[in-house]
Amino acid sequence: MSYHITEDCIGCTACSRLCPVFAISGERGKLHTINEKRCVECGVCGRICTKNAVENTAGDRLPKLPRKEWPKPVIQQDGCSACQMCVAACTPGALSLSLPRFRGDLKVFAQLSAPAKCVGCGICAQTCPLRVITMEAPAAEPTKEGAAA
Amino acid sequence: MTLPLYAKIDLTTGQCEEYPIPEAYFRRYIGGKALAARLLLDLTPAGLDPFDPRSVVIVNTGPLNGTGAPSSSRFNLSSKNVLTGGIASSNCGGLFGVMLRHAGYEGLIITGKAEKPCRIDVTDGEITIVDAAELWGLDTEKAQEELPKHVGKLVIGPSGEHLVRYAGLASGERMAGRCGVGAVFGSKNLKAVTAYGTRKIPVEHPEKFYKFVKKWVRFLKGHAMTGDALPHYGSAGLVNKANAAHALPTLNFQQGVYDKADEVSGETLAETKLTRNGGCVSCPIRCERRVMVDGREVKGPEYETLGFFGPNIGAHDLDAVIRLNYVCDILGLDTISAASTLAFAMELKQRGIKDFGVTFGDVSNLEEVLGKIAVREGEYSELANGSKWLSQKYGGADYAMHAKGLEMASYEPRRSVGMGLGYATSNRGGCHLNGGYMALLESVGVLSIRPQDSRAKAEWTVFMQNALEAISTGGCCLFSGQTFVPQILFMLGPNHWITRLLGKLAVFTGPVVRLLLAFRPLLRFNTLFLLPHAEALRLATGFPIYTGSFLDLGDRCYTVERIYNLREGLTEKDDALPKRLTHEQQVPGRKDTVVRMDRLLPQYYKTRGWDPHSKPKRRTLKRLGMEELWQP
Numbered sequence: 122m123s124y125h126i127t128e129d130c131i132g133c134t135a136c137s138r139l140c141p142v143f144a145i146s147g148e149r150g151k152l153h154t155i156n157e158k159r160c161v162e163c164g165v166c167g168r169i170c171t172k173n174a175v176e177n178t179a180g181d182r183l184p185k186l187p188r189k190e191w192p193k194p195v196i197q198q199d200g201c202s203a204c205q206m207c208v209a210a211c212t213p214g215a216l217s218l219s220l221p222r223f224r225g226d227l228k229v230f231a232q233l234s235a236p237a238k239c240v241g242c243g244i245c246a247q248t249c250p251l252r253v254i255t256m257e258a259p260a261a262e263p264t265k266e267g268a269a270a
Numbered sequence: 271m272t273l274p275l276y277a278k279i280d281l282t283t284g285q286c287e288e289y290p291i292p293e294a295y296f297r298r299y300i301g302g303k304a305l306a307a308r309l310l311l312d313l314t315p316a317g318l319d320p321f322d323p324r325s326v327v328i329v330n331t332g333p334l335n336g337t338g339a340p341s342s343s344r345f346n347l348s349s350k351n352v353l354t355g356g357i358a359s360s361n362c363g364g365l366f367g368v369m370l371r372h373a374g375y376e377g378l379i380i381t382g383k384a385e386k387p388c389r390i391d392v393t394d395g396e397i398t399i400v401d402a403a404e405l406w407g408l409d410t411e412k413a414q415e416e417l418p419k420h421v422g423k424l425v426i427g428p429s430g431e432h433l434v435r436y437a438g439l440a441s442g443e444r445m446a447g448r449c450g451v452g453a454v455f456g457s458k459n460l461k462a463v464t465a466y467g468t469r470k471i472p473v474e475h476p477e478k479f480y481k482f483v484k485k486w487v488r489f490l491k492g493h494a495m496t497g498d499a500l501p502h503y504g505s506a507g508l509v510n511k512a513n514a515a516h517a518l519p520t521l522n523f524q525q526g527v528y529d530k531a532d533e534v535s536g537e538t539l540a541e542t543k544l545t546r547n548g549g550c551v552s553c554p555i556r557c558e559r560r561v562m563v564d565g566r567e568v569k570g571p572e573y574e575t576l577g578f579f580g581p582n583i584g585a586h587d588l589d590a591v592i593r594l595n596y597v598c599d600i601l602g603l604d605t606i607s608a609a610s611t612l613a614f615a616m617e618l619k620q621r622g623i624k625d626f627g628v629t630f631g632d633v634s635n636l637e638e639v640l641g642k643i644a645v646r647e648g649e650y651s652e653l654a655n656g657s658k659w660l661s662q663k664y665g666g667a668d669y670a671m672h673a674k675g676l677e678m679a680s681y682e683p684r685r686s687v688g689m690g691l692g693y694a695t696s697n698r699g700g701c702h703l704n705g706g707y708m709a710l711l712e713s714v715g716v717l718s719i720r721p722q723d724s725r726a727k728a729e730w731t732v733f734m735q736n737a738l739e740a741i742s743t744g745g746c747c748l749f750s751g752q753t754f755v756p757q758i759l760f761m762l763g764p765n766h767w768i769t770r771l772l773g774k775l776a777v778f779t780g781p782v783v784r785l786l787l788a789f790r791p792l793l794r795f796n797t798l799f800l801l802p803h804a805e806a807l808r809l810a811t812g813f814p815i816y817t818g819s820f821l822d823l824g825d826r827c828y829t830v831e832r833i834y835n836l837r838e839g840l841t842e843k844d845d846a847l848p849k850r851l852t853h854e855q856q857v858p859g860r861k862d863t864v865v866r867m868d869r870l871l872p873q874y875y876k877t878r879g880w881d882p883h884s885k886p887k888r889r890t891l892k893r894l895g896m897e898e899l900w901q902p
Contacts, residue, residue, distance in 0.1 A: 142468050143420070158394040161468050202487045202554035206338050209365055209551045212420045221546050227501050227556075229547075250338025250483050250552070 122178045123160035124167070126153050129174035136166035136175070141212050141242040163242035191241035192256040194233055200253035201230035207245035207254060215239035271812045272472040274301060274376035276309075276330065277397055279390060281458050282323060282382030286397040289379055297813060298895055301332035301376065302743040303359040304827035306348035307834055310357070311899070313379065316837045320350040320358075320450075321433065321457035323383035329370070329424065329463065330377030332745025333810045334803075336368035336471045337479070340487050341553040341747035343368055345441075352435045352450030353607070353656050354675035354699045356835035356844075360451045361703075362424075363550030363747060364441020366465060369422025373467035384459040392465040402461040406431065409600040410440035413462060421466040427602025429644040430456035434654040436607030436677070437644075440599065443569040444550060447604035449676060449698055474812035482805055487554045489798050494716075494760030495752045500557040501547060505573035506536030508714045512577070515713035515721065516856070517685035520581040521630055522613040523671050526682040526856050528581035534588050539570065543588060555749055563596045571595035571605070574702075577680030578609030583616060584630035597637050601644040607656060608640060610677035614657040614670050624664045626653060668849035673700030674840065681709040683847065683865050684856040688712055688719070688727035690865035692735065694845045695874055697831035703748055706734035710752070711776075716764045717755060719776040722862040726780035728873035733783050736824030737801060743827055744807045754800050784877060793818030826894045828878075829886050833899050842884040845871060 126136070126145070130152045137145035137153055144160045147153030155166070167175035167183020168191060175183045194207075194216070208216045208231055215238040219229045231254075233239060246254040273296055276289040291305065299305040306328040313326045327349035334342040345367025351358035370378070374395030389402035405413045410427040417423050422441065429437035430452030437452030438445050446452075455461075473479050490496040499507055512518040513531035520528040532538060539559060545567055549556030559570030571579070571591050575598075579591040598605045615626040626649065628639060642650035652660060657677055661670035671678050676699020683690025689712060692705025702709060708731055712721040719730070741751045762769050786793075794816045796805035804820035807813070815823070835844075846852075847865055856863035875882060879890030891897045 144468075156394070159468050202340075202491065203549070203556060204338070204340070204487075204554050205549065205551045209368070224544070225502060225540065227547070248338065250480060251487060252480060252484075 122162065123157035124155055124162055124164070124178065125176045126155055126166070127174050127176055128152065129172045131172055133171070135169045135171075139165050139169050139240050141165060141240055141244060143212070161242070161244065163244065165240045165242050168241070190258060191239075192243065192258040193236065193239055193241060194243075194245050194254045195257045196231050196233070197253040198230045200251055202251060203229045203231065204250065205231070206248045206250060207231050210244050210248040213238045213240055216245060271474060274333075275374070276377040276379055277375050277392070278379040278381070279397060279399070280382040281380065281384040281388065281399065281460060284399055291376070298826060299830070300743045300807065300811070300823060301330060302346045302745055303348055303361075304739065304743045304823065304830060306330050306346055306359065306377070307357055307827065307831045309379065310348060310350070311830070311834055311837070313381070314350070317839070318350065320352045320454055323458070324381060325350055325454065326379060326381045327451060327454045327458070328377060328379050331367045331371055332743055334806055335745035336371045336552075337473055337810055338552055339483050339746065339806045339810070340490055341550065341555060341750040342745050343550045343552045344742070344745055344747050345370065346742065347439065347446050347451045349451055349454045350838065351676070351698060352453050353658065354840070356674060356699070356838055356840045357697050357831045358449035358451055358454075359698050359704070359831075360438065360446040360448050361742060362439065362441050362444050362446035363553070364422070364424070364444035365551055366422040366424040366441040366463070367745065368551060369465040369467070371471050372469050373422075373465040374469050378463065380458065380460065382458065387459050387461050389462040389464065390460065392463070392467070394467045395469070405461045410602050411600045414440070414442070417462065417464055421464045423462060423464050425462040426452040426455045426460075427600060427644065429453075429602045429654070431461070432644065432646045432654070433457060434603065434644060434646065435656045435659070436604040436611070437602050438604045440602060443599065445599055445604075447606065448701060450604075452602050473810050475809045479806070479809040482809060485798060486802050486806065489802070490554055490750065490753060493753045493757055495755060496555045496749065500555050500749060500752070503536035503540055504557040504559045504570075506539050506559060506571065506576055508573045509535040509576050509580075510537060511714040512681065512709075513581075515685055515718070517682040517709065517713040517721070518577060518581055519671075519680055519682050521584050522582060522617045522669060523682060523850055526685050528586070530586040531581055533586040534576045534580035534591055536573070536576075538588060539576070543570065543592060550747065553747060555747075557749060561592050563593060568596050569599065574680045575605040575609065578606060578613065579633070579636075582609065582613050582680065583633070585633045587633050590633040590636070594633070594636055594640065597640050601640060603640060603644060606679055607677040608643065610671055611653055611657045611660065612636065612639070614660060614666070615653055617669055618660070618664055618666060621666070623666065626650070671700075671848055671850070673847060674844050676700045678702075681713065682856070683851050684722075684863045686712040686721050687724055687865045687870065688731050690847055690851060691727055691731050691867070691870040691874060694847050694867060694871070695731070695735075697828065697835055703738060704735075706731045707738060707748070708734060710755075715755060716759045717769060717776070718764065718773040720773060723777045724866050724869045725777040726783065728870050729780045729783035729787070729877050731874060732877045733787065733821075735828055736821045738824070739827040740801070740820050740824035741803050743823055744803050746803050751801065751803070753802075756799070787821070787877065790818035790821055793821070822894060826896060829890065829894060830896065830899065832880070832884065832886060836885060842871075842882065845884055
């Protein structure tokens with residue numbers, strides 16, 4: 122299953138630049154396509170698309186969301202084992218491990234060190250083997266459910 | 271249950287095809303080195319040269335790779351061993367293994383030889399062979415910088431291109447060093463393999479699995495070894511322990527103790543050079559040392575490298591060790607084999623046999639020498655062949671410190687006789703990990719089972735070898751298995767009378783271990799304390815894997831690798847150590863400071879169910895469900 126870009130696409134390349142798994146291709150000004158095998162249905166393309174041109178698997182259009190309302194990972198520092206699964210999976214490079222506070226400090230954890238780079242895809246939360254990452258939207262009403270209602 | 275999917279790639283013709291693993295193989299061998307050894311038996315004719323275009327190299331993973339189970343990023347490389355002529359297996363903790371599974375395959379079977387330098391790219395289940403002329407000649411660091419950032423990478427350095435017999439591969443900063451698999455890559459004109467994809471990694475019982483992983487990580491973090499000693503000092507913490515036990519090879523194994531060992535110890539490293547810890551992806555132990563070289567933070571040396579570029583060449587310059595470790599990594603050299611070969615060359619000079627320009631105690635020119643070895647420049651080309659080859663040309667077989675051709679690791683077997691037996695019997699050659707890592711129970715761990723006593727050592731070696739092989743098979747790091755030493759012993763400390771008494775009593779446990787191994791089918795339980803990997807594998811694959819059958823898995827792995835070795839012409843005579851260890855007393859006058867192979871080996875074969883010619887007996891094969899490999 123995969124998300125799908127409809128004919129409304131104007132080829133602005135915003136989605137292809139943001140896609141955390143590099144699944145979207147297409148020339149500027151032309152219809153973009155999503156690689157079905159690659160798509161992880163994170164919805165990032167829908168949130169950036171000014172034309173609401175992206176459809177989810179159920180056939181619903183994804184609404185554009187202002188960037189400040191995109192969900193962000195919240196990491197429970199106590200539960201994190203610093204295994205770096207999330208850091209390795211974060212292709213935009215928004216996550217990193219914290220630095221030790223003193224020589225020999227073993228209590229390090231994953232953190233959202235570059236929030237501006239985060240696209241809110243939620244891959245980190247899915248990858249975390251200890252399930253200590255949750256995606257939380259800054260606004261009260263999160264993403265697509267708001268539009269569907 | 272999802273069966274593993276491998277891909278078979280022929281570099282000569284450029285053909286790629288899917289190679290599904292039959293269920294019977296998956297059940298019996300699970301993955302990693304065990305499955306790879308079984309496939310090598312099927313896919314290659316006997317007696318093939320490792321550099322023959324028809325030779326096969328397998329890059330594969332285990333069912334736990336990429337699932338997020340602790341320390342489960344280890345992938346395996348198997349082929350015919352360039353150094354020994356037997357089986358080669360090399361293990362690495364880089365991101366490549368995880369990415370290969372995401373890209374759609376559990377393993378790659380690579381054969382043939384490309385006309386020009388090439389790279390294999392695996393993306394979303396599709397395999398392409400790409401030209402890699404621009405990568406050829408680059409070191410492992412620069413070659414990886416040229417490749418896309420987000421993909422999993424596996425590259426050889428200049429040493430692999432020049433067929434240095436102990437060339438390894440790099441994935442990120444992690445190395446698959448041993449056995450010269452990098453040279454096999456080089457012989458195929460294969461510079462790199464890259465993988466990327468987003469396929470979900472299958473886990474049979476996800477809910478129970480991740481609940482178990484959480485418990486397991488908490489257990490690892492709480493254990494004195496994996497939660498304290500390894501994160502604080504890394505494997506480097508063993509230098510002082512080995513030195514105190516007189517088990518630190520010094521001057522090419524001439525001695526077992528070095529007076530300035532502390533200057534290259536894990537403690538000194540942690541106090542003066544360590545910037546922070548690092549770790550393989552998915553690992554909560556994080557034993558990697560991060561250090562500065564030329565103003566950049568890079569991977570620091572492990573215990574073996576500290577021992578071998580330190581005391582074993584009569585030196586104690588920590589900065590030099592850090593630098594040489596980095597140089598070996600970017601050239602793609604195995605630090606153990608490279609340093610051990612240099613130590614042998616130094617002893618050749620000391621004895622006035624041959625001068626390669628390297629001297630005990632002098633590290634000033636080693637960086638240059640390593641650079642020349644990696645490109646086989648002039649007479650340094652001879653050093654690129656390893657110590658066995660050198661000893662055949664110049665003599666000195668008695669002090670060429672290898673087993674089967676693969677250089678031994680930095681544990682002195684004369685103060686750890688079980689480790690000696692392990693080196694000798696290890697299928698890939700003188701390797702501490704493949705050999706069962708008995709040093710942990712004899713000389714460098716908290717418990718010390720009388721290091722010079724041969725009793726019970728054969729049985730414990732078999733037990734440890736089986737356990738470690740089984741852990742590898744799943745795709746986990748062997749360090750995650752160190753929790754089987756009970757926490758209480760660490761609380762008491764090595765000098766407490768209870769710990770010491772246990773160490774003394776353990777020499778009588780031979781029959782107990784034999785009973786345990788004989789009644790494996792009865793061990794139908796899994797615990798967090800002894801081999802938690804079995805439970806993780808059970809939940810990930812859905813197979814009834816319990817402690818007993820998990821040990822069987824390790825046994826099967828050892829046996830199939832042995833069958834491969836026998837097929838390639840290795841015999842019981844190759845299960846041997848250099849005379850320095852078996853006949854030369856470490857402390858002159860102390861008869862017990864030699865490895866009594868004559869006592870250890872027969873008992874070992876008996877415990878394994880092998881005949882005196884190291885051939886697995888028919889009933890052993892039947893018990894392990896691999897009777898089809900029986901040959902009269």
